[in-house]
Amino acid sequence: MPENSDASPIGTKSHTSFSTEVISRRELSTRLLGLTAAFSLAGSHPAWGSLLASAGSDGADANWKPLFLRANYEAVQSLAEAIIPGSTNALVARFIDLLLSVDNPARQNRFLEALSAIQTESNRRFDTPFQKLSPTQSDSLLAMVSTAPEGSPLLSSFEELRRWIADAYYSSEPGMMELGWTHNMFFRSLPSCTLPEANL
Amino acid sequence: MNLSTNQAQQTYDVLIVGSGASGGWAAKRLSEAGLKVAILEAGRPQSAANFSEHTPKFQLKYRNMAPEIYSKSRPIQSKVYAFSEYTADWYCDDSQEPYTTAQGKPYNWLGRTRVVGGRMNIWGRICLRYNDWDMKAPLRDGYGEPWPLEYKDLAPYYDLVERYIGVNGMAEGLEERPDGVYQPPFPLTCLETHFRNRVKQKFGRTTTLQPTAVLTQSLNGRGACHYCGPCERGCMTRSYFNPVFTTVADAVLSGNCTLITNAMAYQVLMDPDRNRARGVSYIDRNTKETREINGRVVILCAQTQESVRILLNSATPQHPGGLANASGVLGHYFTNHIANSGASGEFQEFGSKPSLGGPVRPAGVYIVPFRNIKGQAPRKDFLRTYGYEGYASVDFNWSAPGYGEAYKKALHTPQVTFSIGGWGETLPRFDNFVEIDSTVKDAYGIPVIKIHMSDGENEDAISKDEVESAAEMLDAAGAKNIRLHPKPAIPYRPNHEAGMARMGSDPKKSILNQYQQAHEIRNLFVMDASGFPTNPSPNPALTIMAVCVRSCDYLMEELKRGEI
Numbered sequence: 001m002p003e004n005s006d007a008s009p010i011g012t013k014s015h016t017s018f019s020t021e022v023i024s025r026r027e028l029s030t031r032l033l034g035l036t037a038a039f040s041l042a043g044s045h046p047a048w049g050s051l052l053a054s055a056g057s058d059g060a061d062a063n064w065k066p067l068f069l070r071a072n073y074e075a076v077q078s079l080a081e082a083i084i085p086g087s088t089n090a091l092v093a094r095f096i097d098l099l100l101s102v103d104n105p106a107r108q109n110r111f112l113e114a115l116s117a118i119q120t121e122s123n124r125r126f127d128t129p130f131q132k133l134s135p136t137q138s139d140s141l142l143a144m145v146s147t148a149p150e151g152s153p154l155l156s157s158f159e160e161l162r163r164w165i166a167d168a169y170y171s172s173e174p175g176m177m178e179l180g181w182t183h184n185m186f187f188r189s190l191p192s193c194t195l196p197e198a199n200l
Numbered sequence: 201m202n203l204s205t206n207q208a209q210q211t212y213d214v215l216i217v218g219s220g221a222s223g224g225w226a227a228k229r230l231s232e233a234g235l236k237v238a239i240l241e242a243g244r245p246q247s248a249a250n251f252s253e254h255t256p257k258f259q260l261k262y263r264n265m266a267p268e269i270y271s272k273s274r275p276i277q278s279k280v281y282a283f284s285e286y287t288a289d290w291y292c293d294d295s296q297e298p299y300t301t302a303q304g305k306p307y308n309w310l311g312r313t314r315v316v317g318g319r320m321n322i323w324g325r326i327c328l329r330y331n332d333w334d335m336k337a338p339l340r341d342g343y344g345e346p347w348p349l350e351y352k353d354l355a356p357y358y359d360l361v362e363r364y365i366g367v368n369g370m371a372e373g374l375e376e377r378p379d380g381v382y383q384p385p386f387p388l389t390c391l392e393t394h395f396r397n398r399v400k401q402k403f404g405r406t407t408t409l410q411p412t413a414v415l416t417q418s419l420n421g422r423g424a425c426h427y428c429g430p431c432e433r434g435c436m437t438r439s440y441f442n443p444v445f446t447t448v449a450d451a452v453l454s455g456n457c458t459l460i461t462n463a464m465a466y467q468v469l470m471d472p473d474r475n476r477a478r479g480v481s482y483i484d485r486n487t488k489e490t491r492e493i494n495g496r497v498v499i500l501c502a503q504t505q506e507s508v509r510i511l512l513n514s515a516t517p518q519h520p521g522g523l524a525n526a527s528g529v530l531g532h533y534f535t536n537h538i539a540n541s542g543a544s545g546e547f548q549e550f551g552s553k554p555s556l557g558g559p560v561r562p563a564g565v566y567i568v569p570f571r572n573i574k575g576q577a578p579r580k581d582f583l584r585t586y587g588y589e590g591y592a593s594v595d596f597n598w599s600a601p602g603y604g605e606a607y608k609k610a611l612h613t614p615q616v617t618f619s620i621g622g623w624g625e626t627l628p629r630f631d632n633f634v635e636i637d638s639t640v641k642d643a644y645g646i647p648v649i650k651i652h653m654s655d656g657e658n659e660d661a662i663s664k665d666e667v668e669s670a671a672e673m674l675d676a677a678g679a680k681n682i683r684l685h686p687k688p689a690i691p692y693r694p695n696h697e698a699g700m701a702r703m704g705s706d707p708k709k710s711i712l713n714q715y716q717q718a719h720e721i722r723n724l725f726v727m728d729a730s731g732f733p734t735n736p737s738p739n740p741a742l743t744i745m746a747v748c749v750r751s752c753d754y755l756m757e758e759l760k761r762g763e764i
Binding site for chain 2: 102103107139142146147158172173178179181184185186190191194195
């Protein structure tokens with residue numbers, strides 16, 4: 001074979017083939033091992049990550065500091081937990097901080113304005129910022145802002161923040177698992193329609 | 201890249217620029233026949249180590265939710281459907297490889313991949329055949345030039361390509377969309393079945409599974425699909441067709457093919473005394489050095505605009521308007537598809553529990569063209585036709601009201617949507633063209649192209665009908681809350697560019713003959729979609745491959761006869 005400069009593509013004519021039998025977790029691991037050898041996959045192939053990842057693997061660095069939210073971090077964390085329970089464990093506020101740190105000024109400002117609107121309402125009603133509210137107070141506030149009139153600044157602010165929090169939570173491992181994601185990526189078949197008209 | 205002395209001095213039988221749909225096939229076909237071939241690939245090597253189809257979002261730094269990080273490096277490439285944080289570095293850096301556009305005519309040149317296999321790493325995998333009605337349309341309506349070949353010429357090559365790449369689909373027995381050689385199809389969902397039956401009953405139109413280059417049965421050591429979903433991020437079981445682990449791999453394994461990566465082709469080098477191509481110059485992306493490589497035959501498979509750019513940049517005193525351009529049509533008759541005008545509607549009665557878990561079917565449905573087809577009176581408002589791609593989805597209710605556990609629960613109320621978007625033919629017009637912009641060079645010192653592309657009245661009329669007909673079919677199928685999706689102000693341009701070095705029987709009106717051989721330079725071929733005289737509504741990749749293999753067989757016969 002002529003020398004290939006830089007690199008040659010993967011490729012071998014004789015490699016693992018697959019049939020459609022049930023694939024167990026153990027078989028899957030075996031097959032991945034086989035594929036790793038056959039395809040020269042590095043041990044760090046992302047597929048391994050999806051199989052082996054554990055909850056909270058995005059890290060709990062004790063020295064972590066907010067990149068963008070800074071003084072607002074606690075408020076975002078409190079709001080996240082109140083709006084989507086489980087957000088604290090899923091490090092939702094950290095992830096929002098990371099996203100905002102690389103976002104454009106318009107979106108950054110929209111987020112901060114929404115946060116400010118909620119804080120203003122919290123201060124107006126309870127004379128204290130959201131992160132200091134009791135559970136009863138925060139529930140009362142969220143009940144009010146989430147049912148504010150359609151098109152009102154308060155409802156828009158609530159929805160803006162909820163969108164960020166939901167996106168962050170449901171892209172985390174615990175959030176994805178709540179939505180039915182599993183580590184399994186190998187399925188032997190697709191469901192078929194069993195309605196009578198499927199046979200027309 | 202270190203180019204060995206041997207490579208620099210060797211004269212290959214064939215130089216192929218590009219390793220995508222056509223480049224991969226040309227390399228496979230010719231090297232397996234014993235010809236010494238070199239592939240020049242602008243991108244870097246590709247391997248399974250770069251595949252990420254099983255990587256969940258939470259393992260990405262930004263979970264594919266920070267588009268702003270590409271605002272400087274890939275503001276254009278990030279618009280393509282397959283672009284994501286997973287594979288961003290498969291695409292060119294727009295700031296390094298710019299192009300320009302005519303004033304008032306914005307054009308998003310998408311899918312400029314820079315890895316072995318090219319766009320076939322990220323393609324939609326839909327494999328539809330053309331027919332004579334498509335290819336001979338100019339003879340009926342007088343617009344453009346007909347293809348210089350017929351369906352019967354292509355049919356055996358369609359068969360050959362489909363058998364090798366593996367296409368699953370439903371045979372429908374329709375003249376307007378010829379069936380292929382199919383593996384067993386993916387099953388339709390109940391909603392798709394319902395839609396198919398209602399639309400057939402009401403309008404006589406056919407909704408079928410998209411014939412898709414994804415295996416449902418093992419083939420040549422490649423595994424059947426395991427339904428994980430995101431084919432555009434790679435496939436460790438090699439179930440979708442990608443030249444990286446098929447055609448290009450076969451070519452290299454033949455022992456007759458040298459793959460040179462990170463090689464930005466610049467010019468076809470000419471021997472002016474013999475009016476023959478003698479090689480290709482290219483820029484090493486890593487060192488930015490200019491290099492030359494010699495070949496008896498040159499085949500451009502670089503992608504439509506890229507191949508035409510090379511031809512235009514290769515102008516010589518003998519070929520002042522670009523190589524093989526005595527006709528003056530090189531760079532003209534640029535076409536793409538009119539994509540995604542359509543409608544969507546809700547079918548809550550087909551709701552099932554939404555889930556992020558699999559299995560996922562990597563294909564939608566296809567509605568076979570029903571306008572201006574054989575046997576119909578031609579429409580007065582537009583020429584040519586279009587088909588639809590359709591996708592049914594069961595999503596979470598992200599706009600549910602409230603917060604807390606109640607919101608979490610409400611999320612699971614299924615949102616069932618069926619969306620259909622048209623893919624229509626654009627007319628080949630002389631005033632849609634590209635030229636070299638001599639004022640701008642890319643990071644490798646190669647002059648860039650300036651694109652002049654806009655839609656005309658015909659394209660607008662097709663878009664309008666795509667929207668109206670989509671809504672009409674959704675309504676007939678019982679959809680609620682139908683939403684119209686008209687063409688946006690800056691149209692989405694899919695990776696379906698064609699034309700500008702068109703094939704034809706008359707050298708005064710075309711660049712290439714029916715075998716994609718330059719009329720004026722016998723050892724120069726262009727085997728990507730640049731040679732397409734028209735751009736019929738079906739997705740072009742299958743035809744690119746079939747025409748390429750046919751041209752390679754012709755090339756080998758000509759070499760045997762000493763005609764090249």
